[in-house]
Amino acid sequence: MGSNYDDNVSYSDFTLGHEELETIEEVLQKDLVDGGVHSVLLIDMAGNIVAKKDNGNCEHDLYSLAALASANFAAVDTMAKIVGENEFSLLFHKGEEESIHFSKVNPEFLLITIFGKEVTLGLLRLKVSEAIEKINSIW
Amino acid sequence: MAFVNMKTKEVQAKIVFYGPGRGGKTTNLEYVYSKFRERIKTDMVSIKTHGDRTLFFDFLPFDIGKIMGYDVKIQLYTVPGQVKYNATRKLVLKGVDGMVFVADSQRDKREKNHESLKNLQENLAAYKKSIFKIPLVLQYNKRDLKETPLMPIEMMEKDLNKQLKAPSFPASAITGENVVPTLKKIISLTMASLQNVMK
Numbered sequence: 001m002g003s004n005y006d007d008n009v010s011y012s013d014f015t016l017g018h019e020e021l022e023t024i025e026e027v028l029q030k031d032l033v034d035g036g037v038h039s040v041l042l043i044d045m046a047g048n049i050v051a052k053k054d055n056g057n058c059e060h061d062l063y064s065l066a067a068l069a070s071a072n073f074a075a076v077d078t079m080a081k082i083v084g085e086n087e088f089s090l091l092f093h094k095g096e097e098e099s100i101h102f103s104k105v106n107p108e109f110l111l112i113t114i115f116g117k118e119v120t121l122g123l124l125r126l127k128v129s130e131a132i133e134k135i136n137s138i139w
Numbered sequence: 140m141a142f143v144n145m146k147t148k149e150v151q152a153k154i155v156f157y158g159p160g161r162g163g164k165t166t167n168l169e170y171v172y173s174k175f176r177e178r179i180k181t182d183m184v185s186i187k188t189h190g191d192r193t194l195f196f197d198f199l200p201f202d203i204g205k206i207m208g209y210d211v212k213i214q215l216y217t218v219p220g221q222v223k224y225n226a227t228r229k230l231v232l233k234g235v236d237g238m239v240f241v242a243d244s245q246r247d248k249r250e251k252n253h254e255s256l257k258n259l260q261e262n263l264a265a266y267k268k269s270i271f272k273i274p275l276v277l278q279y280n281k282r283d284l285k286e287t288p289l290m291p292i293e294m295m296e297k298d299l300n301k302q303l304k305a306p307s308f309p310a311s312a313i314t315g316e317n318v319v320p321t322l323k324k325i326i327s328l329t330m331a332s333l334q335n336v337m338k
Binding site: 016017018021022044045047048049050061064067070071074078 | 153181182186230233
């Protein structure tokens with residue numbers, strides 16, 4: 001086997017402090033769950049859950065959802081590159097009762113929002129972008 | 140990139156099963172799932188083709204209890220083994236903390252094992268990770284086969300593990316032989332590598 005890589009590069013681990021997490025969860029609760037969203041997840045691109053909030057009525061398997069969401073996002077992102085786009089700005093799956101919206105927070109994190117018919121897509125996108133701005137100001 | 144949550148005292152680590160197509164990666168996860176059914180609260184997720192081949196990945200979350208005061212959630216993934224699925228295979232490796240390389244012991248799969256290991260090295264390098272540094276366990280699978288000629292373990296060690304010098308297990312994913320020891324080994328190596336962040 002060749003050694004055409006930098007042997008000194010070790011892999012990085014990510015930790016978030018108690019206070020940062022509290023602030024993020026507060027943003028997710030106030031901006032999104034209180035605004036009528038059913039469930040919201042902040043995940044990393046590897047599919048790990050960083051923070052989650054819901055309205056108490058959600059029984060989804062969130063760990064599997066996070067794994068699939070990060071993979072789905074990565075696949076769509078790669079498709080964008082293939083057709084010459086930097087990224088697709090709107091990622092959204094519409095269901096009859098529940099819909100899922102994906103939004104990139106920064107190169108490492110994604111915000112996944114699950115919402116019902118009572119929230120319109122336009123309003124949701126507005127709230128999500130406000131929440132992302134607040135989260136990014138924490139880092 | 141394991142995620143450590145200081146608030147909920149939870150660690151999520153990603154372990155990926157890699158190897159040539161039809162080598163038994165999914166079967167490893169299925170065995171773990173059936174063996175620890177009562178400890179795994181959710182269903183195993185598989186994204187596969189109509190022909191039952193892994194298209195994207197299999198996913199199995201696995202709670203192993205507390206280590207150093209942290210709740211440890213191990214996320215087990217497999218990659219699609221077929222050569223043509225390299226784009227999706229590479230995506231699954233993102234943020235990996237530990238690897239199991241499942242090699243096929245059948246004599247006519249010698250070249251395929253080699254190709255897949257080389258492909259793993261390249262794909263890890265794309266994420267700036269070294270195959271020599273990441274926690275890694277080799278598994279020589281399909282030792283139960285009687286009908287087809289198998290490679291001797293010494294030969295597989297020489298072929299695949301001469302430079303890596305990783306812990307290795309002869310195994311049979313279908314009968315379950317050495318599946319759990321493989322998993323225990325990679326979990327302990329992975330957790331040891333994460334110790335510096337779990338203080």
